[in-house]
Amino acid sequence: MADARRTTLSPTDQAPAALEADALVVAATKTDGTVALVEGHGLSDEAADHVQQSLAAFGAEGGAEEVTRLTGIDGVSAPLVLVVGLPAKGPATRAEKLRRAAGAAARALAGKDKAVFALGQSSEDEVAAVAEGAALGAYTFSVHHGVGKADSAKAELGEAVVAGLGAEAATAATAVVDAVRYARDLVNTPPNVLYPETFADSVVERAGDAVQVEVWDPARLEQEGCGGILGVGQGSARGPRMVIMSYAPEGADKHLALVGKGITFDSGGLCIKPGASMVTMKMDMGGAASVAAATLAIAELGLPVKVTAYLCMAENMTGDLAQRPGDVVTMRGGRTVEIINTDAEGRLVMADGLALASEQSPDAIVDVATLTGACIIALGDRTVGVMGNDDELRDTITRLANEVGDTAWALPMPEEIRPTLDTPVADLKHTGERSAGAMVAATFLQEFVGKAGEGEDADQIPWTHLDIAGPAFNEKTPWGYQPKGASGQPVRTLVALARSMAG
Structure with missing residues (x-):
């Protein structure tokens, strides 16, 4: 070794x-x-x-x-x-x-x-x-x-x-650095070693006393109505998991929910990817890795903000029971979704996580996912795409990201995108028009963000989506403090957001 x-x-x-x-x-x-x-x-x-x-x-x-x-x-x-x-x-x-x-x-x-x-x-x-x-x-x-x-x-x-x-600053910097490195380690680990079960085991082992961890296996996921995660994971011999991390310090008056995409390997399912496109697909769990690592860092720093994290883990494979285009699945909360492209699996697992997070009525929900190649086309390899339903939260996260070095850019969610998700056979389908793909995916995710109050006129819980498809993994030459391979983005952004919410 x-x-x-x-x-x-x-x-x-x-x-x-x-x-x-x-x-x-x-x-x-x-x-x-x-x-x-x-x-x-x-x-x-x-x-x-x-x-x-x-x-x-x-x-x-x-x-x-x-x-x-x-x-x-x-x-x-x-x-x-x-x-x-x-x-x-x-x-x-x-x-x-x-x-x-x-x-x-x-x-x-x-x-x-x-x-x-x-x-x-x-x-x-x-x-x-x-x-x-x-x-x-x-x-x-x-x-x-x-x-x-x-x-x-x-x-x-x-x-x-x-x-x-100083000594105190060295301790704080070490906590953040260790979190980024943990996220990098997870993403760099080969998919025959890191899969939903072992990913969950790693989080449990690392959590310590400050963070409580609950792991939902396939039976529990079925019991809880998480059809998105189950549908994506049903083609793999390695069953999916939902890992829920809870950090609840005394005196916290703000609650931040984090949701991370944890596809430990993405073959594309029946809509299979070209071979060359699969080589780096161990990194498709970068969102869950960053969410897990940031939650641990927030706890280690003792920040006075409650954090609940949802790591949505599955392996997208082509086994006998693999999900098909045309299938209809029932998501957490009861909404039905028609499957169009099995290689657009990330938004399905994230939908269950967003629905679960909404049930806790947090002050803000932030999701992180290596979601769309379209975001790479729009913003390149180094820039995070930021979208959401609340301009203040979206812009705050974008500013914090750029301050800590996780380069980010806010994108809109035009109203004309939502009708492209309509279908006659389910409540909605999970893909829309090919153009504006990053914003189409975000628009689908928004459908699963709950309301902040009672009644039809209640606003949604403030929510922001971070598409890290480009910056999560560096396939090119090392630069600055970014090695070849996993970046650990946006761990530092999430920690900075928690600091901001904690005042």
Whole structure:
């Protein structure tokens, strides 16, 4: 088995250059055509001049992902000074630029035991961003490396010492980082290892005392009328599960419900996917992974907000009992749905989760799902699509997502979409017109969000849908603090929302 070392975060208020470590990480940026060290590096004037001259000699540009290694810098205890680019321009906030720069540096320091990060971070937000970026950028998933690769796999950076990071802030950052890493681990795990039953087992094992966990097996799902999850999962020998996580701290006066799509493998069902499209379909449970991880982080941080999470788990396969186009299923709450395309299965399991969440009358419902390829076409690989029935909640989540680095963009839900879900054989069908596919899926989900009060005129519970089909899994080159593979988005957004609701 490969080295499973995980990067730890350490606080310090000492001068960075004086600390014993394998490397000191500083930042450089280009301003007015000249590349210069970012203030806050902690180097002496002589050492800074040496680094500055070396950067000029190497032709450094100070751009994103640029890493320059320098050795033998007088006045620096570490034998290696690693200079990482910090772009001066671009839409990202300074905190996010620092987070990405720290991540790029941490990746370059794979195999090292200890590094000190002094990138010019000044505010509490910037210090926390450097800490997050370092720990998340160092992430590797080597659990399944065998004899042939284990010896050559580089271990993660052992320890990231962050200048200006206090002990309390280090504890808080570690809680969030550990949650993101747990979500990444779940998504990266092969589907022959992670399926509904073992996914549920992992959550139960990790929950501890603060979070109560209830697991519904197929018999219980049938008893509870969850026809969406049962229909999707009936083609697999591995039965579906609903996992309900409850965190209810004393004094909480707000209740947040989270619903996550947990399709542990998506073959497309009878409407089978092309082979190439199935290769990454272990990641189709990224919504449930992020919801589970965020709930655990919220509990570990002790945030005074009640959270109930619904993880809707199934494997979408082509077995003897597989769901067919034309089938009609009865969802939680009694509404009937005509099945049109068995590869649009995510919205079916989510509908049961949304109906269940609504029964608790929470203050807000947020669902997270790798739901539509259409969202990738609209927004690309790195941007979360945000839709919902409440403009204030939708816009708050979009703002929080962009503040923490989970790039997001709000999309509308035009009224003309709903009639395309009409069918003469059931209450509605689960797909509509091909165009605006992300918004069609969100419109279907909205049908299962309950009302906040009694009577026909009552408004729906405030609800927001996050389509993470693009950013949940990176198939391309690592960048910033994002490795190849699972991203762990939008764990940090959900934690930030809980903080906001807790006041």
